[in-house]
Amino acid sequence: MSVPRYWREEVPRYRLLGKECTGCGAKFFPARPVCTECGSTEFKDHKLAEVGEVVTWTVIRNPPPGFEKYKPYVVALIELEDGMRLLSQVVDVDPDEVQTGMSVEAVFRRVKEDGKTGIIQYGYKFRPVVE
Amino acid sequence: MRKVAVAGVGLVKVSEHWGKPIGALFADAALQAMKDAGTDGVDGLYVSNMSGALMQEQLSMGALMADAIAKPGLSAVRVEAGSASGGVAFHEAVKAVASGYSDCVLVAGVEKMSDVLPEVVTKSLVMEEEQEYSAYTGVTKPGLSAMLHRLYLDLYAEPSEVGMMAVQSHENAVGCKHAQYPFRMSIERAMDSPMEADPIHMMECAGVGDGAAAIVLVPADTEGVEVAATTVATDYCSLPMREDPLTLGAVKTAAEKAYKLAAVKPGDIDLVEVQDDFTINGVLSLESLGLVEPGKAAKYVAEGGSARDGELPTNTFGGLKARGNPLGATGVYQIAEVALQLRGAAGDHQVEDANVGLAQNMGGLGSTCAVTILRRLGR
Numbered sequence: 238m239s240v241p242r243y244w245r246e247e248v249p250r251y252r253l254l255g256k257e258c259t260g261c262g263a264k265f266f267p268a269r270p271v272c273t274e275c276g277s278t279e280f281k282d283h284k285l286a287e288v289g290e291v292v293t294w295t296v297i298r299n300p301p302p303g304f305e306k307y308k309p310y311v312v313a314l315i316e317l318e319d320g321m322r323l324l325s326q327v328v329d330v331d332p333d334e335v336q337t338g339m340s341v342e343a344v345f346r347r348v349k350e351d352g353k354t355g356i357i358q359y360g361y362k363f364r365p366v367v368e
Numbered sequence: 369m370r371k372v373a374v375a376g377v378g379l380v381k382v383s384e385h386w387g388k389p390i391g392a393l394f395a396d397a398a399l400q401a402m403k404d405a406g407t408d409g410v411d412g413l414y415v416s417n418m419s420g421a422l423m424q425e426q427l428s429m430g431a432l433m434a435d436a437i438a439k440p441g442l443s444a445v446r447v448e449a450g451s452a453s454g455g456v457a458f459h460e461a462v463k464a465v466a467s468g469y470s471d472c473v474l475v476a477g478v479e480k481m482s483d484v485l486p487e488v489v490t491k492s493l494v495m496e497e498e499q500e501y502s503a504y505t506g507v508t509k510p511g512l513s514a515m516l517h518r519l520y521l522d523l524y525a526e527p528s529e530v531g532m533m534a535v536q537s538h539e540n541a542v543g544c545k546h547a548q549y550p551f552r553m554s555i556e557r558a559m560d561s562p563m564e565a566d567p568i569h570m571m572e573c574a575g576v577g578d579g580a581a582a583i584v585l586v587p588a589d590t591e592g593v594e595v596a597a598t599t600v601a602t603d604y605c606s607l608p609m610r611e612d613p614l615t616l617g618a619v620k621t622a623a624e625k626a627y628k629l630a631a632v633k634p635g636d637i638d639l640v641e642v643q644d645d646f647t648i649n650g651v652l653s654l655e656s657l658g659l660v661e662p663g664k665a666a667k668y669v670a671e672g673g674s675a676r677d678g679e680l681p682t683n684t685f686g687g688l689k690a691r692g693n694p695l696g697a698t699g700v701y702q703i704a705e706v707a708l709q710l711r712g713a714a715g716d717h718q719v720e721d722a723n724v725g726l727a728q729n730m731g732g733l734g735s736t737c738a739v740t741i742l743r744r745l746g747r
Contacts, residue, residue, distance in 0.1 A: 267501050293522075294515060294518065295514035295568075296565065296566040297565055298562075298564060298565065299508065299564060299565075312511055321608075326506060348504065360504065
């Protein structure tokens with residue numbers, strides 16, 4: 238991962254920051270150049286909700302390079318309380334205990350490292366909400 | 369626009385071709401197709417290849433393949449659309465002949481996956497997905513399909529019904545000379561295999577192999593196999609952007625346009641080749657193509673509707689699961705197989721009275737789809 242490529246996504250990844258179309262109010266995460274609803278190219282920031290629920294999920298058992306030490310890990314499609322959807326790992330849970338509809342909250346976590354001297358990549362993951 | 373016909377096909381057995389460089393693999397299929405067509409006077413080459421830039425560190429694939437068949441001077445280009453590269457390359461090649469720009473085009477797919485370790489194959493597959501917010505989660509290509517698979521099981525079917533897609537593909541591959549896995553597989557074997565990405569079992573996934581397939585295209589005459597329609601459509605690349613994850617929008621759009629262009633209805637299709645790289649993808653493809661009602665394809669498959677002697681013969685040489693899935697070459701294999709069926713040259717795999725056949729080739733999680741409809745002429 239090159240430095241500029243990592244740097245430009247830092248804010249959206251670290252703060253769960255999406256965009257809202259100033260033309261029609263449609264919300265997006267991540268940012269897009271063109272609104273899918275009205276074609277506008279003007280947006281303002283939209284802070285995503287940090288709690289949501291699992292819509293569907295899987296367990297990754299044969300990961301891509303860089304993710305080996307986390308296996309097996311859960312990746313889910315999550316719908317947040319503001320109606321936004323995103324993909325994320327679900328952590329701090331046994332894969333056998335994940336359920337569709339499970340309530341989850343955002344956490345800030347290490348994602349992977351580029352070898353011993355490269356960038357340490359961070360971002361959001363989700364974990365079950367403890368009632 | 370001129371009508372276009374398939375004049376020749378060439379298929380290499382999908383396998384681990386350790387001793388063969390990618391150019392030699394390509395040449396095997398290309399020379400077969402030109403011999404089959406009775407001409408080597410091609411005036412254009414479309415090479416479909418997905419992962420050569422990663423697996424062989426090779427760009428300039430068009431020139432390299434023209435070089436491999438000793439045709440310097442030939443107009444040549446590589447087409448990449450993820451796993452849909454083959455179908456999209458075919459689409460481009462058909463346009464070249466239809467427009468009158470070219471009179472005899474070779475479209476050939478090649479992929480050599482055995483050159484790299486399994487984790488590099490995993491990486492190449494997830495390179496079909498959006499990188500910064502999808503792949504960044506550590507998800508894999510089977511992982512994305514697995515999320516659709518789970519939704520489908522929640523709503524419509526038992527795991528073994530979806531799994532029958534793989535069983536049927538293996539059944540159809542028995543005796544197929546170009547298939548990688550020409551043997552039967554029981555549903556128990558599939559359901560007892562380890563999880564690849566829950567709920568997808570390992571034996572519900574297409575494997576890793578090397579392959580090359582080629583087709584020669586010319587203006588249509590009154591006989592042979594005509595290209596009745598070829599279409600390409602795309603969809604939002606990331607899963608969270610899809611309103612209904614179980615509708616493959618690109619497949620639906622490409623299919624509807626293809627039926628219209630070919631002036632046929634889904635019920636007129638005599639056989640179909642679908643993208644069963646994972647069982648659920650094959651099931652959802654049958655639905656999004658409009659061939660089976662939404663939510664009913666797994667049961668349709670399990671009840672034999674898609675068997676080779678069933679109502680809608682599907683993946684008649686083994687599909688991606690058993691014929692093999694050499695990524696960028698796969699779409700060309702599918703179309704060549706449909707052409708063999710319509711010519712009546714499918715041997716033990718022959719579907720009776722095959723007049724109209726469809727091939728569906730999909731890249732990413734359905735972010736690109738190419739649909740081809742072929743028709744037998746002179747009847």
